[in-house]
Amino acid sequence: MYKAPVEEIAFTLKHVAGLGDAIEAGLLGDLGDDLVDAILHEAGRFATDEVAPLAEVGDRQGSRLVDGRVVTPDGWRDLYKNWIAGGWNGLTAPEDFGGQALPHMLNVAALEMWNSGSMAFALCPTLTMGAIEAINSHASGELKNTYLAKLVSGEWTGTMNLTEPHAGSDLGVLKTRAERRDDGTYRIFGQKIFITWGEHDAADNIIHLVLARLPDAPAGTRGISLFLVPKFLVNADGSLGARNDLFAHSLEHKLGIHGSPTCTMIYGDGKFGEEKGAIGWLVGEENKGLACMFTMMNNARLAVGMQGVAIAEAATQKAVAYARERVQGKAPNWAGGGMSPIIDHPDVTRTLLTMKALTQGARAISYTCAHAIDMSHRAADRKQHWQERAALLTPIAKSFSTDVGVDVASSGIQVHGGMGFIEETGAARYLRDARIAPIYEGTNGIQAIDLVTRKLTLSDGDQVHGFIAELKQIADQVRHSNLGGFGATANRLDSAITDLGEATDWLLAQVRDAKVAEALAGATPYQRLFGLVLTGCYLAKGGLAQAPAGGAEGRIALCRFAAENLLSEVTALKDSVINGAASLAAAKIVLA
Numbered sequence: 067m068y069k070a071p072v073e074e075i076a077f078t079l080k081h082v083a084g085l086g087d088a089i090e091a092g093l094l095g096d097l098g099d100d101l102v103d104a105i106l107h108e109a110g111r112f113a114t115d116e117v118a119p120l121a122e123v124g125d126r127q128g129s130r131l132v133d134g135r136v137v138t139p140d141g142w143r144d145l146y147k148n149w150i151a152g153g154w155n156g157l158t159a160p161e162d163f164g165g166q167a168l169p170h171m172l173n174v175a176a177l178e179m180w181n182s183g184s185m186a187f188a189l190c191p192t193l194t195m196g197a198i199e200a201i202n203s204h205a206s207g208e209l210k211n212t213y214l215a216k217l218v219s220g221e222w223t224g225t226m227n228l229t230e231p232h233a234g235s236d237l238g239v240l241k242t243r244a245e246r247r248d249d250g251t252y253r254i255f256g257q258k259i260f261i262t263w264g265e266h267d268a269a270d271n272i273i274h275l276v277l278a279r280l281p282d283a284p285a286g287t288r289g290i291s292l293f294l295v296p297k298f299l300v301n302a303d304g305s306l307g308a309r310n311d312l313f314a315h316s317l318e319h320k321l322g323i324h325g326s327p328t329c330t331m332i333y334g335d336g337k338f339g340e341e342k343g344a345i346g347w348l349v350g351e352e353n354k355g356l357a358c359m360f361t362m363m364n365n366a367r368l369a370v371g372m373q374g375v376a377i378a379e380a381a382t383q384k385a386v387a388y389a390r391e392r393v394q395g396k397a398p399n400w401a402g403g404g405m406s407p408i409i410d411h412p413d414v415t416r417t418l419l420t421m422k423a424l425t426q427g428a429r430a431i432s433y434t435c436a437h438a439i440d441m442s443h444r445a446a447d448r449k450q451h452w453q454e455r456a457a458l459l460t461p462i463a464k465s466f467s468t469d470v471g472v473d474v475a476s477s478g479i480q481v482h483g484g485m486g487f488i489e490e491t492g493a494a495r496y497l498r499d500a501r502i503a504p505i506y507e508g509t510n511g512i513q514a515i516d517l518v519t520r521k522l523t524l525s526d527g528d529q530v531h532g533f534i535a536e537l538k539q540i541a542d543q544v545r546h547s548n549l550g551g552f553g554a555t556a557n558r559l560d561s562a563i564t565d566l567g568e569a570t571d572w573l574l575a576q577v578r579d580a581k582v583a584e585a586l587a588g589a590t591p592y593q594r595l596f597g598l599v600l601t602g603c604y605l606a607k608g609g610l611a612q613a614p615a616g617g618a619e620g621r622i623a624l625c626r627f628a629a630e631n632l633l634s635e636v637t638a639l640k641d642s643v644i645n646g647a648a649s650l651a652a653a654k655i656v657l658a
């Protein structure tokens with residue numbers, strides 16, 4: 067059973083991602099080590115003792131549509147009640163509406179643990195948190211006053227309605243209609259698919275954020291508006307009123323996250339209310355809805371990255387525990403009698419160390435991204451720098467971590483042998499759940515395009531170059547640390563950072579010369595390359611940070627393993643980025 071790795075998470079936050087420095091610099095108000103530790107321990111307890119034990123029943127039963135109502139798995143309603151009683155929804159939410167306005171770093175750490183417990187369950191609050199941020203950033207005071215406190219408390223939940231059958235990655239073609247009414251409201255008509263937690267029985271009201279198009283809107287993404295559309299209308303005194311004209315038509319049957327209801331939502335069908343059309347309120351300005359929704363999506367992208375870290379952590383724990391107990395054959399240096407535990411076979415050792423290194427790397431990248439988001443709000447003198455750093459790191463955190471989630475979960479099954487393929491060990495669920503994360507919130511392919519075409523060019527390339535220079539300093543610190551356990555780490559990091567620099571400059575040159583096809587052909591290998599280099603650097607940073615206090619042997623050994631094994635992929639990836647485009651274009655005939 068999953069046990070939240072609270073000490074490891076606290077260490078990564080404080081000593082790798084920058085939480086410790088931010089506290090010391092006084093950028094996080096009264097927040098101190100004691101409060102950080104108390105929050106992490108309680109979040110970890112909740113994930114371990116309350117969420118994780120209900121994951122299996124959620125997977126087996128799933129959420130079901132019964133007489134038009136979505137029934138969540140046994141025990142999940144109470145679990146959700148306990149969740150809101152803990153006040154978890156409001157960790158980063160504004161204090162004016164009952165939140166605690168704590169740093170995002172703490173929230174993503176807590177999200178990791180809840181997602182390890184059950185990704186399907188944690189999705190519900192993840193969407194609500196995104197809705198809170200979008201409403202708080204863009205909605206009118208009246209909408210904020212009506213909806214935010216109940217969303218922050220968790221009494222109501224939020225959703226994100228973008229996708230339509232013909233409009234997934236390309237939202238510019240969405241068709242859901244919005245009509246103006248004289249009283250300032252709008253009526254919404256259309257169908258949205260794949261809406262996570264679009265309908266359920268755990269909260270009294272569901273607040274949908276819906277992208278739709280006005281009749282006179284310009285074509286494409288510049289003609290999309292964002293609307294707040296509640297399941298139940300809200301009376302002037304805050305009580306619930308009539309049912310709005312929307313409903314969940316059906317639930318998807320999915321590979322994983324069975325407990326999370328994925329709904330087809332119908333708006334304005336005339337099923338509820340006297341006049342056809344779901345009543346909605348504009349969020350932000352007409353035709354500027356996509357920008358507002360991006361507030362929610364950026365938040366959600368990092369949160370989805372955390373799902374990858376979370377699954378990788380849980381899958382690794384399970385695999386290590388199994389490999390200690392399962393005995394087969396004799397490992398080469400096995401001195402005991404009888405068969406050896408499989409953990410001692412070099413091939414299994416390699417697999418488990420790879421799982422651990424990738425998990426810790428993805429965690430450090432994601433927390434560092436959250437740190438940049440926090441600094442962009444709190445370090446007033448370097449706001450633009452931190453905004454750009456967060457923008458650069460978001461696609462890497464989302465894509466690298468979710469790919470790691472899938473790879474590590476798959477390796478976890480391999481370590482279990484045949485038992486991994488059998489549902490009762492739970493190893494298979496991790497892979498089934500993890501598989502959606504590289505797809506939603508902008509597929510990882512779309513993240514790679516974003517990274518190469520929009521993020522590398524920030525400040526004309528200065529942001530990424532500055533970042534690479536910082537990574538070089540970590541390699542230099544390893545070289546000058548005189549810590550023997552690092553082996554060839556300094557050289558391997560140097561070489562990998564040089565490869566990252568060369569691939570970056572080549573891509574920047576293609577983008578500047580408008581050679582888009584060449585740049586995009588290498589976008590995904592580049593994204594992985596960046597994630598691997600960051601993994602090596604952040605594992606080294608952790609080893610260096612731990613060394614003065616003693617007990618750093620394990621961290622340094624894992625870093626050395628990653629540097630001398632995993633980073634060898636980097637040069638090959640650079641080659642694909644720089645030299646792969648021509649062969650890709652030539653080989654397209656194969657697919658004709």
Ligand SMILES: Cc1cc2nc3c(=O)[nH]c(=O)nc-3n(C[C@H](O)[C@H](O)[C@H](O)COP(=O)(O)OP(=O)(O)OC[C@H]3O[C@@H](n4cnc5c(N)ncnc54)[C@H](O)[C@@H]3O)c2cc1C
Nearest residue numbers: 226227228229234235260261262328506507508509511512
């Ligand atoms: C379980 C689940 C939950 C979901 N929850 C929500 C939700 O709550 N709200 C919501 O609005 N949506 C939700 N979605 C939808 C999800 O965000 C989309 O599935 C996703 O954005 C991809 O869109 P698509 O499925 O139409 O794939 P497509 O856009 O058709 O993409 C198919 C493939 O083509 C690639 N591709 C597409 N366009 C390009 C391009 N321009 N360049 C390069 N490659 C491209 C993609 O990377 C992908 O590999 C959910 C989906 C699932 C399965």
